[in-house]
Amino acid sequence: MIKISEFAEKTTPYSVGEQPREKLIKLNTNENPYPPARECAQAVARFDMTRLKLYPDLSLAELKKAVAEKERVKEENVFVGNGSDEVLAFAVRAFFDPESAAVVFPKITYSFYPVYCNLFDVNYMCVENERDFSVDAEKLTGGQGVIIANPNAPTSLSLPLEKIARLAEINDGKPVIVDEAYIDFATKTSSAVSLLNRYENLAVIKTFSKSYSLAGIRCGYMIAGKRLVKAMETVRDCFNSYPVDSLCQKICLAAIKAEKYHAECTEKVINTREKVIRELRKRGKTVLDSDTNFLFVKGGESDYLKLKEKGILVRWFDSDGVREYTRVTVGSDEEMDAYLAAL
Ligand code: PMP
Numbered sequence: 001m002i003k004i005s006e007f008a009e010k011t012t013p014y015s016v017g018e019q020p021r022e023k024l025i026k027l028n029t030n031e032n033p034y035p036p037a038r039e040c041a042q043a044v045a046r047f048d049m050t051r052l053k054l055y056p057d058l059s060l061a062e063l064k065k066a067v068a069e070k071e072r073v074k075e076e077n078v079f080v081g082n083g084s085d086e087v088l089a090f091a092v093r094a095f096f097d098p099e100s101a102a103v104v105f106p107k108i109t110y111s112f113y114p115v116y117c118n119l120f121d122v123n124y125m126c127v128e129n130e131r132d133f134s135v136d137a138e139k140l141t142g143g144q145g146v147i148i149a150n151p152n153a154p155t156s157l158s159l160p161l162e163k164i165a166r167l168a169e170i171n172d173g174k175p176v177i178v179d180e181a182y183i184d185f186a187t188k189t190s191s192a193v194s195l196l197n198r199y200e201n202l203a204v205i206k207t208f209s210k211s212y213s214l215a216g217i218r219c220g221y222m223i224a225g226k227r228l229v230k231a232m233e234t235v236r237d238c239f240n241s242y243p244v245d246s247l248c249q250k251i252c253l254a255a256i257k258a259e260k261y262h263a264e265c266t267e268k269v270i271n272t273r274e275k276v277i278r279e280l281r282k283r284g285k286t287v288l289d290s291d292t293n294f295l296f297v298k299g300g301e302s303d304y305l306k307l308k309e310k311g312i313l314v315r316w317f318d319s320d321g322v323r324e325y326t327r328v329t330v331g332s333d334e335e336m337d338a339y340l341a342a343l
Helices: 006-010 038-046 049-053 061-071 083-095 112-119 161-170 226-236 246-257 259-282 300-309 333-342
Strands: 025-027 078-081 103-106 124-127 145-149 176-179 202-207 220-224 294-298 312-314 325-329
Touching: 025 325, 025 333, 038 246, 049 246, 061 078, 061 220, 061 246, 078 083, 078 226, 083 112, 083 145, 083 176, 083 202, 083 220, 083 226, 103 112, 112 124, 145 161, 161 176, 220 226, 246 259, 259 294, 259 333, 300 312, 300 325, 300 333, 312 325, 312 333
Parallel strands: 025 312, 103 124, 103 145, 145 176, 176 202
Antiparallel strands: 078 220, 202 220, 294 325
8 A cells, every 4th residue: 555644644634515417406515595796797807818838827916906906905905815714724834833822713613713723733723612603703713823714703793893893802912814705795893904003913814615606717815914925935836826717807806896786786695684584593493693694493303304306405504513513505596495394
């Protein structure tokens, strides 16, 4: 048998939601039910294919400028990567030391955080969520830094901005990564980018995968102080100098400019979400308040299997604390009607 690394031999990696071949209603990976903006297709049509013989623009000048304008920060505060998962991975390597104090995050959160910590030999400590699945910010301290998803997945709950400020305060001098993959669907909280000039230890990560309907293109970014961005660039340049390809840069640039379209799609998702929550509660089903494009609904494996049999795929995590629940992406009104009917 060929020798491979002990790590590859023994590690359990993150496992993504199923990607079915048959035609199921897919409510398991929090994709947007609406297509990317028309401007994205136009950007592809206009794209000069001869450009692909060259490596992509290393400085990501146009895209960074657009992100900086949208976020009202300077370009030097922007780091762009191949999906926010990659940005998260680089952040763990860039901000935290291996075999040192623990990185702190809630127990029930995005399950890629422990996977990245393991990959880079970074210790981590999981803090129990409260009984209602919420996160007590005061408990997320005492390590070499923090990762928090706000709004959180898979619970769909969010912390108010004051609590994120508090997290930055109680972890002064240590990086606090705020993963805002779902922030555009939030109505009860808002982005921590607005806190960056007060707390230089904050690093906010966002993605084009959810509210921009571009999960297939793989692009995410971080907004942070210059020192943290520089650390990210160092790690990137030790791994892959060009993680964001030329076509991706053009498509995301076009997407940013189609602000009105995305606001409309987001509003539709939020309206559908609230309608489905009301309907589920009317039927006596327990569902958490959601500040995301998904719902956390009581009724674990049995719901998952029943729905799958009826052609609807939702996410069920067979792990402690969440086994009794399913995570259901908010799809189109038609898809959600089918979900409710199948339940
Ligand atoms: N953070 C959270 C909380 C997520 O749920 C996801 C999507 N699975 C990501 C980050 C990664 O998103 P992407 O890599 O598509 O940008």
